[in-house]
Amino acid sequence: MRLLSLILLLFTCLTLWAQPKFNSPYSSFGIGDIVTPYFANQAGWGGQTAAFHDPFHLNLANPASYASLRSTALETGIYTKYSRYLSPTSSSQEWSGNLSHLALGFTLKSPINAVLDKVKSPWNYGMGIALTPYSRVGYNVETRDTLPGLEDVQNTFKGNGGLYRVAWTSAAKYKNTAFGANLGWVFGKTSYENTTIFYDTSSTTLPTFQDNNRQDLAANGFVWNLGVQHDFVLKRSEIDKNIPTRWVTVGLAGNGKYKLKAIEDRFQIRSRGQQINGNYSDADTLTALADQSRSLTLPAAFTVGIQYVKANKLKLGAQVGLESWSGYKNEARPESLRNTFSVSGGMEYIPNHLSYNKFLKRLRYRAGAYYRQDPRTVIGKDLNDIGFTVGIGLPVVLPRQQTSFVNLSLEIGKLGTDSPIEETYFRFTAGFTLNDNSWFYKRRFE
Numbered sequence: 413m414r415l416l417s418l419i420l421l422l423f424t425c426l427t428l429w430a431q432p433k434f435n436s437p438y439s440s441f442g443i444g445d446i447v448t449p450y451f452a453n454q455a456g457w458g459g460q461t462a463a464f465h466d467p468f469h470l471n472l473a474n475p476a477s478y479a480s481l482r483s484t485a486l487e488t489g490i491y492t493k494y495s496r497y498l499s500p501t502s503s504s505q506e507w508s509g510n511l512s513h514l515a516l517g518f519t520l521k522s523p524i525n526a527v528l529d530k531v532k533s534p535w536n537y538g539m540g541i542a543l544t545p546y547s548r549v550g551y552n553v554e555t556r557d558t559l560p561g562l563e564d565v566q567n568t569f570k571g572n573g574g575l576y577r578v579a580w581t582s583a584a585k586y587k588n589t590a591f592g593a594n595l596g597w598v599f600g601k602t603s604y605e606n607t608t609i610f611y612d613t614s615s616t617t618l619p620t621f622q623d624n625n626r627q628d629l630a631a632n633g634f635v636w637n638l639g640v641q642h643d644f645v646l647k648r649s650e651i652d653k654n655i656p657t658r659w660v661t662v663g664l665a666g667n668g669k670y671k672l673k674a675i676e677d678r679f680q681i682r683s684r685g686q687q688i689n690g691n692y693s694d695a696d697t698l699t700a701l702a703d704q705s706r707s708l709t710l711p712a713a714f715t716v717g718i719q720y721v722k723a724n725k726l727k728l729g730a731q732v733g734l735e736s737w738s739g740y741k742n743e744a745r746p747e748s749l750r751n752t753f754s755v756s757g758g759m760e761y762i763p764n765h766l767s768y769n770k771f772l773k774r775l776r777y778r779a780g781a782y783y784r785q786d787p788r789t790v791i792g793k794d795l796n797d798i799g800f801t802v803g804i805g806l807p808v809v810l811p812r813q814q815t816s817f818v819n820l821s822l823e824i825g826k827l828g829t830d831s832p833i834e835e836t837y838f839r840f841t842a843g844f845t846l847n848d849n850s851w852f853y854k855r856r857f858e
Contacts, residue, residue, distance in 0.1 A: 435552060445547060451470065463662060463719040470845075477592070478539065485518070542578070554566065555569075565608065565609070570604075577597070580596065593636065603628050640663065707741065775804055779800075783798050784797040790831055816845055817847075
């Protein structure tokens, strides 16, 4: 029954992700806007992933974190984003939103059995599956120019689609060191369409000329990333010396280059204009390519982070990341991208996680900031993304005293300062984490 529910939820997510709810002019470059690989919990405090692990929350960016789970966690979320685009001649406002992720993770050793059996093992194991967007493409841009002998030239650029990733995660932890791997498959299809209309007024008998250029690119391939985390324990519980209460975690995560297979379809038609019925007058097909094999190479990446943790009270973290986008290759849409660097930091604070009658003291308050270089360069201008984040985690006690969470985060940032188009944005994410520690529980009858 649990598996059937998960399959139904998976198909629902694929259906909703397919709907066009995204508009970003910069997504016409590269493979689109890269989706940050973290969920609502980490988004609230700067996107801390490299050294983050938690008994009740998932962290897909570093698979080693799954070995620290002590409960089954089903996570999903929704987001909405407001963007204001500003150019030297115009401005626009856009709203977008969609599902953000669907992920399931679980520990392979029930914590209930560990208590009942009174058997302490230095090993722990975790596993999970996830479906997340990898990149998004969505834009609709129109420009008008005046050329000698022509009254007007209208250009319309449209694109939609993106890449998605389904991943299987496995992790193991021995004492204070955890290591894990994500093995996944990236797939998706993106459509690009450019239309140019020439309005000629030099002759009353000369009709409008129109060029239509459409390109469809479907890609898929195997992807992976590895991670490791180590806890340096600073203090242990006075009641049980096996339980750490303060520690510092150092985490590393990375991957090599991904080489994907792609199929390109491209058609270019020149005509004297499109009729009401959708047909073209005096149309000539200039280009017609179907099922052309292409290759797509995505970059290697590396992230390192550190976190200080006081159990059930305070988390402080920082991390840096590098991505080698100069090795990006796309045979269907050749383009040069730059290597990127990112840095972020944040904190989470819980006033009193055991407070009985004051719910606000049990909340998890989060704040952070980030700076990220974007691999795309537009008209010689680099794109840099800087932002601040705040978040809150609301614990929810369900039947059988199972504690789950609603995580809310707000990211406020600016992309492309001093670039042709500046984007100021607000992104709000609501994440839902359902926990259950009864999986793999061995029931006893006496």
